[in-house]
Amino acid sequence: MFNQEQQSRIIEMAWEDRTPYEAIEQLYGLKYPQLVVFMREHISKGSFKVWRKRHAGRKTKHLKLRDPSIIRSHCKTQYKPR
Numbered sequence: 246m247f248n249q250e251q252q253s254r255i256i257e258m259a260w261e262d263r264t265p266y267e268a269i270e271q272l273y274g275l276k277y278p279q280l281v282v283f284m285r286e287h288i289s290k291g292s293f294k295v296w297r298k299r300h301a302g303r304k305t306k307h308l309k310l311r312d313p314s315i316i317r318s319h320c321k322t323q324y325k326p327r
Contacts, residue, residue, distance in 0.1 A: 255275065256288060
């Protein structure tokens with residue numbers, strides 16, 4: 246369904262703390278339950294467990310729970326060259 250580049254980007258977005266699940270849904274059509282299945286199929290079992298534990302209840306991943314003062318989807322230093 247998704248090419249390798251798209252799969253990689255979906256996984257990256259799912260791991261990012263500030264990228265909301267709604268952004269993944271808008272770009273790739275994966276609702277949260279579908280994203281969970283996708284992640285289970287495309288990352289290792291251990292990584293999946295870490296991902297689920299890390300993002301369980303994380304307010305920044307859901308737009309409705311997110312503090313309105315957060316207006317960007319990533320940390321301002323995230324994409325700076327090192």
